[in-house]
Amino acid sequence: MTLASSALQAEALVLRFRRIRSRSLALCAPLSPEDMLVQSMPDASPAKWHLAHTTWFFERFVLERDAVYRPLHPEWHYLFNSYYQSVGPMHARPRRGVLSRPTVQQIRGYREHVDDAVGERLMGGVDPTTLAIIELGLEHEQQHQELLLTDIKHALACNPLLPAYAPKAAPVAASAPVPLTxxxxxxxxxxxxxxxxxxxxxxxxxxxxxxxxxxxxxxxxxxxxxxxxxxxxxxxxxxxxxxxxxxxxxxxxxxxxxxxxxxxxxxxxxxxxxxxxxxxxxxxxxxxxxxxxxxxxxxxxxxxxxxxxxxxxxxxxxxxxxxxxxxxxxxxxxxxxxxxxxxxxxxxxxxxxxxxxxxxxxxxxxxxxxxxxxxxxxxxxxxxxxxxxxxxxxxxxxxxxxxxxxxxxxxxxxxxx
Known part of the structure; x- marks a missing residue:
């Protein structure tokens, strides 16, 4: 592989990284800061926690592979670890909804910091193992995008006002029922x-x-x-x-x-x-x-x-x-x-x-x-x-x-x- 083709491959991966990461933020756009704190049951997580945890994943498993890197907020590792016991202790899952701090704005800043650092790491060239972990992290992020939607649906359904997350999509033209065969x-x-x-x-x-x-x-x-x-x-x-x-x-x-x-x-x-x-x-x-x-x-x-x-x-x-x-x-x-x-x-x-x-x-x-x-x-x-x-x-x-x-x-x- 030539240096030029390698640079193009890195640039393409950076674009994919930012596209997937941006979708998580876009899914949160209809939500207020109050919405993003709610945890309606132990199996669900607040939207802000999803944003932070997926960022923690990249910081912990990608950026910290480099001994020179220093985590932005080391104390957040405890808050946003999910179930990786071998990495360290974590905040109890059923109590993620009590984490009013850090704020949504601080978590967005955390994402920007980590995203910039991962982008720089990619453009500077990384080993195959790190590339594989970044790919895993992106698939992990997409899992949390679905969880973010289903968790907020459950939270809004628990609200007596039954508020909508987003307007109803344009209807598809009705067609004849499909018989079961x-x-x-x-x-x-x-x-x-x-x-x-x-x-x-x-x-x-x-x-x-x-x-x-x-x-x-x-x-x-x-x-x-x-x-x-x-x-x-x-x-x-x-x-x-x-x-x-x-x-x-x-x-x-x-x-x-x-x-x-x-x-x-x-x-x-x-x-x-x-x-x-x-x-x-x-x-x-x-x-x-x-x-x-x-x-x-x-x-x-x-x-x-x-x-x-x-x-x-x-x-x-x-x-x-x-x-x-x-x-x-x-x-x-x-x-x-x-x-x-x-x-x-x-x-x-x-x-x-x-x-x-x-x-x-x-x-x-x-x-x-x-x-x-x-x-x-x-x-x-x-x-x-x-x-x-x-x-x-x-x-x-x-x-x-x-x-x-x-x-x-x-x-x-x-x-x-």
Whole structure:
């Protein structure tokens, strides 16, 4: 590689770095400083914390690789570390909302300082390991962009005024409902996991062989209308449909409908405030327990993650993702084949979040990123309307505990054949 081409590559990476970092700030533009402090539940984080933590990541794991660098505010390491125990202690996650200081303005200054320092480091030339960590940091930032949106949605939904985050996106021309059909999937031995082209998280590897039994996947996601039928049929009152822990959760939390549906079952809270439910749009904000119970009620099951990946790997990454600016699931368009595999809602699978055969976490502190959460969680696939398009791929493994539902989580049915 010539010096000129190397400089161009560095410049391109700096531009990508600043573009992704700027999007986080843009997502906060509709928020007031008061909005950015709210933490509505232990699983969520304040918007200002997301801005600071993603910056801490670059300072701690990129800039501090250079022994000459001195952190801007060393005491902030304690505030904005998330779960990297090997790096040092951290402020308790459920109490992030009490951090009125540093201020939003100070955190913005922190981001500018770190962004400038990383840009200078890139233009001065960095080793392959540092480049890989910067790439990981950008993917990490995109994860937090989605979390920022879903966390603020939960916070605003807890406000009795039910305020909107942003105006409703321009409506898409209505089309005829797409009938639910099932499409045969591949069977036999298939390759699963990341193929080595481009970025991936460590939990997507190694690529390995998986045996698929005869099966079929639904051509589209489960709609609000279909889920409403489950609700009206007493789905939340019939214990035989639920896993034992799921039924305990339904009774304890008094669940009667998806998270943001209103009592009239005709409207729901969205990032644009309360809106009429589109019966043909995918149902969203349902837990694994709800997805599993619905599938059982519908005489089907949830797909395994290998079945989902086998089907998705043949399709282009396109759909209602963050880049459409809809910020809400949309009805499927009448086309052939598998629809809505990417975007709209993350799709619960029947697969527990465990390691692939031969899995090895990243070396050092970054090895805490994914591997240590492989217990008591379930895999979701496909991204959502809050996922950046360049962030998602067929092998991407998201994971959450089975009771979680504040993310854009939905359902695609599978069947045995």
């Amino acid at each position: 099932f499409i045969e999937g591949r069977e036999g031995v298939v390759e699963s996991g990341h193929d080595g082209n481009g970025f991936s998280f460590d939990n997507e590897s190694p690529r390995h062989r998986t045996l698929l039994q005869p099966h079929a996947l639904a051509n589209r996601l489960v709609t609000n209308a279909e889920y409403a039928a489950f609700v009206h049929d007493g789905g939340y009152r019939e214990p035989s449909l639920w896993l034992s822990e799921g039924w305990d959760t339904v009774c304890r939390e008094q669940w009667q409908r998806p998270l943001y549906w209103q009592e009239d079952l005709a409207s729901e809270f969205t990032l644009a405030g309360v809106q009429a439910i589109d019966p043909e749009a995918p149902v969203s904000h349902v837990s694994y327990f709800e997805a599993d119970a619905f599938a059982r009620w519908a005489g089907s099951r949830l797909p395994t993650e290998a079945e989902w990946e086998s089907a998705a790997s043949t399709l282009p990454v396109q759909g209602n993702l963050l880049d459409t600016h809809a910020l809400h699931p949309r009805a499927a368009e009448p086309q052939g084949g598998l629809l809505q595999m990417y975007g709209d809602v993350w799709e619960w699978t029947a697969s527990p979040y465990i390691s692939y055969p031969g899995f090895r976490p990243l070396a050092g502190s970054l090895g805490e990123y994914n591997g240590k959460f492989m217990c008591g969680q379930w895999v979701l696939r496909g991204g959502s309307c809050a996922t950046p398009r360049e962030h998602i791929r067929a092998s991407y493994r998201n994971f959450f505990p089975p009771h979680a539902r504040w993310q854009f989580m939905g359902i695609r049915l599978g069947q045995d054949r």
